[in-house]
Amino acid sequence: MMNEKRLVSIQTLCSHYNIEISFVDALNQMGLIHIEIIEQNHYVHQDQISDLEKIIRLHNELNMNLEGIDVVFNLLEKERKLRNELNVLRNRLKLYEND
Amino acid sequence: MAFVDYYKILGVSKTATEKEIKTAYRKLARKYHPDLNPDNKEAEIKFKEINEANEVLRDPKNRKKYDAYGKDWKHGEEYEKAKQQQQRQSQRQSSQQGFSNEEYSDFFESMFGGGGRETFSQGRSPKYKGQDYNAELHLNLKDVYTSQQQILTVNGKKIRLTIPAGVENGQVIKIKGKGGVGINAGPNGDLYIKFIIDNQTQFKRVGNNLYQNIDLDLYKAILGGEITVDTFIGKVKLKIKPETQNESKVKLKGKGFPIYKKEGKFGDLIITYHIKTPIKLSEKEIELFKKLQKIRA
Numbered sequence: 001m002m003n004e005k006r007l008v009s010i011q012t013l014c015s016h017y018n019i020e021i022s023f024v025d026a027l028n029q030m031g032l033i034h035i036e037i038i039e040q041n042h043y044v045h046q047d048q049i050s051d052l053e054k055i056i057r058l059h060n061e062l063n064m065n066l067e068g069i070d071v072v073f074n075l076l077e078k079e080r081k082l083r084n085e086l087n088v089l090r091n092r093l094k095l096y097e098n099d
Numbered sequence: 100m101a102f103v104d105y106y107k108i109l110g111v112s113k114t115a116t117e118k119e120i121k122t123a124y125r126k127l128a129r130k131y132h133p134d135l136n137p138d139n140k141e142a143e144i145k146f147k148e149i150n151e152a153n154e155v156l157r158d159p160k161n162r163k164k165y166d167a168y169g170k171d172w173k174h175g176e177e178y179e180k181a182k183q184q185q186q187r188q189s190q191r192q193s194s195q196q197g198f199s200n201e202e203y204s205d206f207f208e209s210m211f212g213g214g215g216r217e218t219f220s221q222g223r224s225p226k227y228k229g230q231d232y233n234a235e236l237h238l239n240l241k242d243v244y245t246s247q248q249q250i251l252t253v254n255g256k257k258i259r260l261t262i263p264a265g266v267e268n269g270q271v272i273k274i275k276g277k278g279g280v281g282i283n284a285g286p287n288g289d290l291y292i293k294f295i296i297d298n299q300t301q302f303k304r305v306g307n308n309l310y311q312n313i314d315l316d317l318y319k320a321i322l323g324g325e326i327t328v329d330t331f332i333g334k335v336k337l338k339i340k341p342e343t344q345n346e347s348k349v350k351l352k353g354k355g356f357p358i359y360k361k362e363g364k365f366g367d368l369i370i371t372y373h374i375k376t377p378i379k380l381s382e383k384e385i386e387l388f389k390k391l392q393k394i395r396a
Contacts, residue, residue, distance in 0.1 A: 016285075053228050054134045062129050072135060080137075087269040088306075095303045095310065 007036055007043035017056055027055060030066050032073065105152035105165065113166070117157065124153040138233060138271075138291075229288035230279030238262070240298040244331060244357060253277065253290060260292070265307065265359035268296040302331060307366025309355045315343065315372045330354045330368055337370075345374040 010024050024044070028035040033052055036043045044052065051073075058064045058072065106113050109123040127149045129135070136142035155161045234253060246264045250257055258277055266272070271293045278288025302309040313328055323341035327334050330351065337349070348371050355366030380388070 050228070057134055058132070062132055063125070076135070076137070087267075091268055092305055094298075095305055 006046045007038070008046055008049065010035065010042040010044065013044060013049075013052065017052070019056060024052075026066060027052070030070055032066065032070060103148075103151070105155050108148050108152040109156065111156075115156075117159075120153070120156045124149060124157070128153075140233065228286045229281040231288040232278045232290045233293070234290065235293045235295055236262075237295045237297065238266075240296055240300055240302075240304065243294070243296060251292075258290070262294075263360050264357035265361075266294050266296070267306075267359065268294065268298075268304075270294050270359075300331070301329065302368075304356055307356045307358050309366065309368045310371070311368065312371050312373055314375050315339065316375055317377055319343075320345075320372065320374045328370060331356070339372075343372055343374070345372065347372050 010021060013019070014021055014024065024033070024035070024042075027033045032055060033044055033048050036045065055069055058069050059066075064072070106115070109115075109120060109127065111119055111123045115123070128146070131142045131146040131149060133139075133143050133146055136146075155165050232253060234251070236249070236251070243262065243266050244264060247262050249260050249262060251260055252258075256277075258274065260274065271291050274290040274292065276287040277290035281287050298304060302311050304310075309331060311328070313326070315326070318324075319326065319339050320343045321341065323343070324339050326337050326339060328337050331354070335351065335354070337351075348369055351368040351370065353365045354368035358364040358366060377384070
């Protein structure tokens with residue numbers, strides 16, 4: 001069960017990052033972040049904060065729209081998996097290289 | 100301190116319009132943005148360069164100043180001294196837009212100082228997490244067989260680090276809050292440590308399993324027997340089955356490498372037998388082998 005202490009309220013986030021609640025809602029609708037609702041209060045789990053910061057930076061610094069950010073996130077995830085796979089294969093290759 | 104050609108960095112001519120500069124900056128920023136290039140130090144440096152170039156060239160006042168300085172660059176020593184004096188007198192202000200001091204070149208600092216950045220501030224600034232740091236830690240395979248404590252010095256700060264046993268070559272671990280200081284009182288960045296593990300043992304490691312080749316003499320391979328083999332933590336006795344084939348493998352369960360963050364759990368040690376055919380046979384041996392050959396035939 002998710003610990004409530006690890007949740008950050010949407011109001012706090014909006015004030016901290018100087019963003020609108022509607023922006024966070026839009027991110028939730030796009031599936032870019034997940035909003036938890038507890039007793040009618042809206043929260044984001046702290047594990048998602050780094051993603052949220054990345055979204056804000058891409059949106060503000062590169063003028064990316066949310067669809068573009070979604071595509072970028074998917075591609076970065078694919079890249080991460082491929083890099084991990086490459087790492088495992090490199091380590092495995094070493095096993096045969098020294099034979 | 101080297102002169103920095105901001106026009107060259109953005110790939111625009113000295114007569115470029117504001118719109119051309121903006122377009123060039125946006126194009127390069129999309130290419131080199133750190134969020135789009137994780138773990139790419141080259142892109143990170145490039146992004147800082149293009150940001151710095153943009154900070155200067157997008158502002159007509161700063162651009163004019165830069166152009167004048169650029170023109171007199173070869174005779175700019177006196178100008179530089181005067182600027183430095185001016186800087187000492189002026190009170191330095193921290194960045195307003197998410198760039199720490201070290202993100203600007205010496206050239207920029209000398210020319211615009213801390214005050215130069217005031218031009219770029221845009222009212223109420225959001226809080227941002229500080230810069231993430233990347234570091235590499237080189238260890239021997241033997242070092243990571245057991246959990247151990249290390250003290251690292253990152254940007255002058257000492258960080259006590261527990262390295263869990265079983266960490267993989269190329270594995271990256273995150274240490275929360277040990278990166279750059281947050282911007283506008285935002286949280287600190289994180290420290291990412293990549294482990295480079297050098298293996299100088301006779302074992303080969305794939306994941307949690309260790310592999311070892313063992314030479315086996317022909318007679319033991321045929322008749323069976325007992326041998327002593329090295330494991331990572333000592334020697335063990337091993338029974339050889341009669342009629343053991345070349346390249347056959349045996350698995351010693353739990354004699355491999357520790358499983359990362361699973362205390363007391365280990366991978367396996369896989370031994371491959373390489374049967375050594377005897378050489379320099381005596382006449383009697385040849386005779387006996389011939390007899391054996393006839394029996395088999």
